[in-house]
Amino acid sequence: MKHAGTRQSDTAYERLREMVIRGALKPGALIEEGAEMERLGVGRTPLREALQRLAQEDLIEVVPRRGYFVTTISAAEMFQIFEARLSMEIQAVRLAAERATPEDLAAQCALLDEARTGMAADNRDPAWNLDIDERFHGLIAAASGNRYLAATLTRFYGLSVRTLYLSKIPITLAKDEIANFVAVFDAIAAGDPDQAERAMRRHLEFDPMTMIGLAPKQSVEA
Template identity: 40%
Template structure:
């Protein structure tokens, strides 16, 4: 199993909390979906997967309900719980929405965030870079997602944060796939470096620009791994700002 130790430096400054069985089961299943051990379209056999995780059917069922609410699992008649498979159209639409939300979150964060908020996000970024240096891909990805959520969190707009989280939950596997090769991963890292510099400079327009560019390139990075539809957006089409 993948090491699930949290690498968030902020954890060192807070009490150690024991996660509930439900939370731990959800986290493990989510990781299995993100890194492809449970692939899109796979049926999740409660008994088999539960034995692998060392839990009974009851916590498995409750965890699957949570992941269904997040949009990572769907219940298919005759098959039961199945890992949701997104088409190109689905992903394009979600990335388009995330681009709009994250760009505005970045502008608001630059205008409203405290120095402590920005320092906290810089600490997450720096730890993420350490994980990139040792190629700890899944743990890097978790902090990467914390940074994207962090822009929304420090924007000071709770509704914007809610909207961002509801879409990002569905995009975890897709965004993970986007860093599947060394060159793609390096390009994404360079864009994150630009983001944190713009945030520290309180330059909302610069942050919005690099976020937009980052998400446009995310689409280019992931689209070949997705099933096509007749109406799928072409590779060169930029996402609307």
């Protein structure tokens, strides 16, 4: 939902990011600026600001004199994305266990409450379940106290989720991951980096293609 004071470029960024990640904008597709300005209800400058942000996240490629294109991704690049992300997720959760503030812990508890509410309603929407997972990782990154690490993880999370939508890789639902969420947050609250790392590794698993808490439960639909 758009809030008062939200910049047009932020709105365009969020919606375009979602379309790229979920495959609504296909790899290699040209971004038609006029069509997107009309669809998003923004001007050319906010749109280009959003596209530049997406280019920094490797979701959009800027081709001089040709325009903006959705990036393509190979199997080798998928592996490298997951490989790099694993190291950063472990670093983030260890730092979070050392640095989390009372506000961080409260936000983590609130997310668990929200997840349980959705689980009680048997919410199986892949978008909702992935949103819970993304926010789970985002809260840990924020609690790490390292804004550069948090920003990089946001970028790599988007790239990771995009590979799921493009590959139709199955996902677990929040109800199947809630025990891991609780274990990670409990370890952070206890200030135990080693336990936090073990819990995060259980969530991520060791197969690079199932590294965001994935298992063969439900396919992602683009």
